Amino acid sequence: MSERPAVLGAEAVTLAYGHTAVVHDVSLSIGEGGIGLIGESGSGKTTLARALLGLLRPRSGTITYGSRDLTSLDRKERARFRSDVQPVFQDGSEALDPRMTVEASIGEALTTHHRMTKADRRAKVAELLTDVGLDPALTARKPHQMSGGQRQRVAIARALAVEPRLLVLDEPTSALDVTVQARILDLLERLAAEHGLGYLLITHNLGVVDRLCRTSHVLFAGRVVESGPTTDLLTRPAHPYTLALRDAVPRLGGEPPRPAGRTEATPAESGCPFRLRCPFAVDVCGKEAPQIRDVQGRMVACHRAEDVLAEGEVPHAPRK
Amino acid sequence: MTISGPAGAPTLQPQLRRTALRGLAGMDRLATVGAVLLAVIVLAALLAPLIAPYPDDGGSATHPLEALLPPSGAHWFGTDQVGRDVLSRVLYGARTSLLIAVAVLVIAGVVGVVLGVVAGYAGGWVRDVIMRVTDVFLAFPALLLSLALAVVLQPSVTTVIVAISVTWWPWYARLTASVAASVSTRGFVDSARCLGVPAPVIVFRHVLPNSLTPVLVQLSLDGGGVILTAAALSYLGLGAHEPTSEWGLMVQQGQSLFTTDWWVVTCPGVAILITAFAFNVLGEGLRARLAR
Numbered sequence: 001m002s003e004r005p006a007v008l009g010a011e012a013v014t015l016a017y018g019h020t021a022v023v024h025d026v027s028l029s030i031g032e033g034g035i036g037l038i039g040e041s042g043s044g045k046t047t048l049a050r051a052l053l054g055l056l057r058p059r060s061g062t063i064t065y066g067s068r069d070l071t072s073l074d075r076k077e078r079a080r081f082r083s084d085v086q087p088v089f090q091d092g093s094e095a096l097d098p099r100m101t102v103e104a105s106i107g108e109a110l111t112t113h114h115r116m117t118k119a120d121r122r123a124k125v126a127e128l129l130t131d132v133g134l135d136p137a138l139t140a141r142k143p144h145q146m147s148g149g150q151r152q153r154v155a156i157a158r159a160l161a162v163e164p165r166l167l168v169l170d171e172p173t174s175a176l177d178v179t180v181q182a183r184i185l186d187l188l189e190r191l192a193a194e195h196g197l198g199y200l201l202i203t204h205n206l207g208v209v210d211r212l213c214r215t216s217h218v219l220f221a222g223r224v225v226e227s228g229p230t231t232d233l234l235t236r237p238a239h240p241y242t243l244a245l246r247d248a249v250p251r252l253g254g255e256p257p258r259p260a261g262r263t264e265a266t267p268a269e270s271g272c273p274f275r276l277r278c279p280f281a282v283d284v285c286g287k288e289a290p291q292i293r294d295v296q297g298r299m300v301a302c303h304r305a306e307d308v309l310a311e312g313e314v315p316h317a318p319r320k
Numbered sequence: 321m322t323i324s325g326p327a328g329a330p331t332l333q334p335q336l337r338r339t340a341l342r343g344l345a346g347m348d349r350l351a352t353v354g355a356v357l358l359a360v361i362v363l364a365a366l367l368a369p370l371i372a373p374y375p376d377d378g379g380s381a382t383h384p385l386e387a388l389l390p391p392s393g394a395h396w397f398g399t400d401q402v403g404r405d406v407l408s409r410v411l412y413g414a415r416t417s418l419l420i421a422v423a424v425l426v427i428a429g430v431v432g433v434v435l436g437v438v439a440g441y442a443g444g445w446v447r448d449v450i451m452r453v454t455d456v457f458l459a460f461p462a463l464l465l466s467l468a469l470a471v472v473l474q475p476s477v478t479t480v481i482v483a484i485s486v487t488w489w490p491w492y493a494r495l496t497a498s499v500a501a502s503v504s505t506r507g508f509v510d511s512a513r514c515l516g517v518p519a520p521v522i523v524f525r526h527v528l529p530n531s532l533t534p535v536l537v538q539l540s541l542d543g544g545g546v547i548l549t550a551a552a553l554s555y556l557g558l559g560a561h562e563p564t565s566e567w568g569l570m571v572q573q574g575q576s577l578f579t580t581d582w583w584v585v586t587c588p589g590v591a592i593l594i595t596a597f598a599f600n601v602l603g604e605g606l607r608a609r610l611a612r
Binding site for chain 1 (some may be wrong): 470505507508510512513514515517526527529530586
């Protein structure tokens with residue numbers, strides 16, 4: 001298949017709840033393959049995901065679907081968008097209606113855009129369950145009668161039911177046990193490859209992005225502070241926040257993680273938002289906000305990116 | 321790779337049924353008493369023509385020669401001013417009272433829940449408009465508004481139902497709106513929106529069923545209140561009128577006789593008390609059970 005244009009994108013998007021802006025001027029695009037979005041809690045990851053899913057209108061900027069503005073789609077295009085882009089949320093028990101059986105939940109997805117006979121529907125539900133590695137005998141279960149991993153698989157099957165081209169994965173494994181996490185990631189990786197899906201993977205777990213995403217964006221206080229090839233970000237971070245995130249991952253046999261500055265400090269109002277937590281901060285960081293610029297093949301918003309690069313160059317074993 | 325649950329699916333159905341039964345049995349003892357009492361009252365109302373010793377006395381029959389007889393083997397609850405059997409009238413009165421209670425709870429419940437769930441899901445100006453209208457109704461003292469309505473309309477059972485429903489629905493609207501607003505923020509609602517499920521379908525398929533529990537509890541708690549209000553309206557001469565058997569009306573007609581012929585007023589009074597009590601403990605029991 002030839003290179004397709006980006007399915008979904010954000011262009012200079014600012015998002016706000018009431019008068020409080022939580023995402024500032026973010027641009028990114030998702031086409032084929034995986035894009036990572038990394039950040040700590042409160043960084044605006046989930047808000048951005050909601051905007052990309054059309055659940056929240058941007059205060060300014062546009063969410064683009066193909067070459068169109070998401071807010072200007074007509075009925076038919078909107079229906080296409082709704083089957084092209086599907087979410088997988090953090091917690092399967094939240095994403096499934098607690099009163100609906102597995103069959104009803106997946107069936108709802110199947111019949112929203114197409115008419116279907118009962119027998120066809122039943123067969124398709126069984127097929128989808130098998131596809132996500134579940135026993136089709138689970139169709140009569142309700143969410144509370146299944147494990148967390150099973151629920152997340154059902155949620156994934158429901159998302160796949162409309163044959164999407166792109167998934168927005170919002171912390172898809174963070175509510176699960178570590179062993180289950182790995183299996184859900186295996187599943188997502190396999191499904192993405194088999195169905196040719198693009199996806200945006202939102203997480204605070206660098207190991208996960210390292211494995212699943214070629215390109216990643218790092219979000220701090222609602223701003224993209226660094227973006228580029230995932231391996232580059234992890235081996236040679238150019239933003240002190242990326243560096244701090246990387247060094248906060250504990251490793252077996254490694255040194256204990258270094259604290260990333262004063263993690264409790266709130267983002268600064270003026271200048272660089274990260275400066276209160278930043279070990280590299282100098283006078284200029286308090287005076288002017290750093291613009292995003294190209295530094296050795298990635299985009300960084302930091303006055304001292306070159307110094308950080310020099311500092312951060314330590315051996316990093318990509319986790320496989 | 322295939323994963324099946326700890327218990328196979330086929331055993332699930334009987335297991336579910338057993339939990340449902342245990343749910344009923346697990347209710348506290350007082351609530352069970354309430355449920356049983358209410359079942360007895362409903363049965364009595366339904367079977368009134370069969371079990372009333374003098375079925376004609378439920379209506380306009382008069383027996384002037386048997387007026388105001390004290391309780392005896394022939395008339396367990398005695399007779400009233402025109403010689404009608406009080407037991408028969410209390411049994412027939414259960415029909416009127418329960419009819420009013422059920423009608424009010426259904427009308428007020430449906431109106432309140434539908435408006436509430438729409439307000440809760442839609443938010444924004446839709447919610448503001450619905451809630452302000454609700455506030456206007458809530459601003460009037462309920463009994464006063466019912467009274468005013470009952471005076472304007474002709475006194476009858478229908479009037480009582482309308483008058484109470486008008487003052488009752490805002491409570492359910494308000495309760496449902498707050499529950500529905502929180503249900504609407506949950507993942508499965510977002511997930512349905514992302515599938516492109518139309519908003520009305522989301523409201524009635526996902527939001528409504530998941531918002532209903534507290535309203536059902538409130539409805540059963542309120543059954544007693546409706547019966548008391550209906551009795552009060554009839555007592556004030558604004559509700560049911562002769563020869564309909566209605567507890568409030570019977571109390572009103574019998575009150576002047578209290579010192580001499582106590583049974584005429586006491587029997588319907590106790591019936592009101594027991595029914596209101598049954599609704600209350602049942603609702604309270606449901607609330608406690610669902611809160612667990």
